[in-house]
Amino acid sequence: MDKLVSASEAVSVIEDGMTVGIGGWGPRRKPMALVRELLRSRVKDLTVVAYGGADVGLLCAAGKVRKVIFAFVSLDFMPLEPAFRKARESGAIEVMEIDEGMLLLGLRAGAWGCPFIPTRIGLGTDVLKNATDLALIDSPYDEKEWVAMPALKPDVSLVHATRADVRGVCEIASPDHYMDDLFVRASGHSIVSVDEMVPSEYFHDPEIARRVFWERNCTQAVVHEPGGAHPSSSDPLYGFDIKHFKQYGELLSDGGYSAWAEAFLGDSESSYQSAVGGLEAIQSLPLPVY
């Protein structure tokens, strides 16, 4: 089965009002080329679930978002993502603000077909006050109260992997696959962008087969996007673009979404890449050191 499609074909399954899960973590291995394709589309009123970075910031700034389910939105070295900050402070978006681990549990419940997973997380904090759809339950086994973290089931998830074959066997060669496997397993439809396409024989090496974190029957579409995580990192191929993130921060803070879009978005990924210095420049960004 050949699942290789263009970015625009891939994201065309996303309709107004859908819930979209986005893999990666902050400024790391975000499916940004797919996000940019969403920005070019007419889709709106999305609910976005993510360990957020520029993906959440840009979608909010572009007015595509009705609700964000999040624990943080941050670029790490720039702790506060400017576009998300603006959207929050203007009251423009609804949020479900939960702990990082609750997000993991919600996706896991979604992946496992459970309505919820009981957890201690959130007890005693304003998470319970603010996320009004979180229920407390009794345990049949002890006298304590428990938070019932509801299943998160994105209609579509977007993730960025290092390599894939056309059947959707995906390798994440980065030091961490984050919760990408859970996003993929919790969603009805997963779109994976990759830096490199490989023949199926590539996975015969058992060391490489261990870097495959979900089965190909969880992947519905593969999009070949070299450099497609930019400005986030796709370790071990390239690091995140600190210089670009600074420019991004200034444009979005001062001129808003239109200033950023005019400067960079373009009508295709290749025009985006020319605007940020070209694919070679992206691929030579040094890996982050923590």
Next chain:
Amino acid sequence: MRFSLAELMVCAASHIFEDDGEVLVTGIGLLPRLAASLAMRTSNTDILMTDSQSYVLSQPNPVSGLKSHQGQANENWMGFARIFDNVWSGRRHALVGPSQIDRFGQSNISALGGTHQAPKVQLLGVRGFPGNSISHANSFFVPSHSRRVFVEGECDVVCSVGYNNDRLPRGYSFSDIDVRAVVTNLCVLDFNGPNKQMRVVSLHPGVGLEEVQDNTGFDLAVSAEIAQTTIPSQQQLDLLNELDPLDARARQLKNNPAGIRQAEEAES
């Protein structure tokens, strides 16, 4: 022997892990991470630390000057999903720098002012604070001890559970919660006052109790024999040079104040 206030704070903070045994210590931010690294090299060599990315290390990486993660002393892989397995087991002690702390030991990194729908200032979000605080020991690192941080009422957004009867979950007691210590630019505090009240344990050289109380939005308990914060040893300072070869610690506090106050600083 000269040492900076940042070094004094780091050394003081390194002592809070002494009796922890084999726990994962996570210091968020450069000075807290340096404190955890120092502890792993001195007062508690059983500590586990990560590379802030995806491996547990048997020797901490330097906090400055690291060019690559290649060749570091990996011990085991530990991606973010697996961090939570450790967090929920309770075998962890985090040292973090919240924007607000209240008298219950609750803290805030999410947002300031306004409403939940439209906060006046959006900060990070609750991140892992709710899960950390209900699962394992947590301590705080405060570079600027003031009433803006140590707020009069409750935190604007309560991100971490503290010693607050009104919020105590059903079936829980204070002994299920472990808010351990607070290290600030003025003093070291714990929560061993009456009924878990925040308490001054030691004052940094040249700091008076009145100054600490004036800069705190609520009443503090005071330990019976209030000590002076132990000043760094030569061995600790040498290790700090090794763990932070580019002296990034000198750029963390405004004007990098001396560890023992000069007369003019005490007056200003």
